[in-house]
Amino acid sequence: MITLRSRDTSSAVQGEADQYNQMIVSAQGAKFQEAVLDGRMFSVANATKVATTAGVTTTWTGLAISNPTGSGKNVIVHEFGYALMIAAVVAAGNDALVGLQTASIATPVSALTKQNCLDGCSADSSVVYADDGATLVGPVLKKMLSSLGEEDTATGLFPAPPSVYRPNGALILPPGRTVATYTTLATTACLVFHFVWEEIDE
């Protein structure tokens, strides 16, 4: 028998099973809090609106995070957020899809400031490079998330639930790989993005 200590009475109690012989547990707390307190989680956002390039392209702008070759870490992408700061102006059409592509970057650079999710603490232990423009190598579209048109944000737009995608572990970057924003068509500077990720040993 599994014996536990009752939080209420301090007495010994037996761990229990349900009708399917599955142990009944109570999962408490926020799922990333221990990783954050352990200093393994970081974030980055564009400081202001950015122009995006068209489709799966090597000469790219938006927001990306890269796990450099030889880092010894895997990067679990936990969260991706996107929103319009002003109305989108699409270069060659009237609508676009927002998504994520993965690739490698020959020589990634850390052009944007990363932030520790334990707010205000150093992000020096992070191996990731964050950038808003680079030359991608072999990009592949991986996630289709939303669509946007050219509707003027001054009309027709009410606040919506957060435009936040959580891969739930289904997007992990090993060393040498990059995840980058994707839009079908080039846009003028209108979108802002953020990523939240965890860095674990390979």
Next chain:
Amino acid sequence: MIVLRKRSTGSPVQGEADQFNQMVVSAQGANLQEAVLDGRVFSAANATKVAQTAGITAAWTGLGIANPAGSGKNLIIHEFGYALMIASDVAGLIGLMTAPVGDMADNLTKYNALDGEATTSSIAYADDGATLGTPVLKRILSSAGTEAMDTNLFPAAPQIYYPEGSLIIPPGRAVATYFTLASTACFVFHFVWEEIDE
């Protein structure tokens, strides 16, 4: 072998594994209920609509939660909600920024998530305007326009962001609302947070 007591019969049964040899469990209950019953979870909201300051700015208004220096606690931000009470006069992006506490003070009423209980144990400050330290934009959540709300607006899904533990405020730091442009009073916000020992 792990032996459990079957709740329905009281008899001993063996804990079981799935095809990947992972123990199968049944996770019950809401993930914050124990923290709430323990008196560690609090909330704050604007009492009415508030004006927004423009962008990443130190002289700020909206809704913020501060963890004063030396508190001995970390604040886990569990929930952030936002909605328009009346139409906004400007269009912009809704987000969250963090900053050193600056001169934030305990100006708004906090509430215990165990409803009606005291908040005397809470060390957080809730404020709707202050001069922050240098803020940084951290989360990009949604956009708002100036569409009149008396037409074309139906209730939407709750506009709530759950950081799931990915936003923790240590002593001396604060989280505050962000909007791209200065607006007249139109938005109302809420935060839910947990206070744990450092």
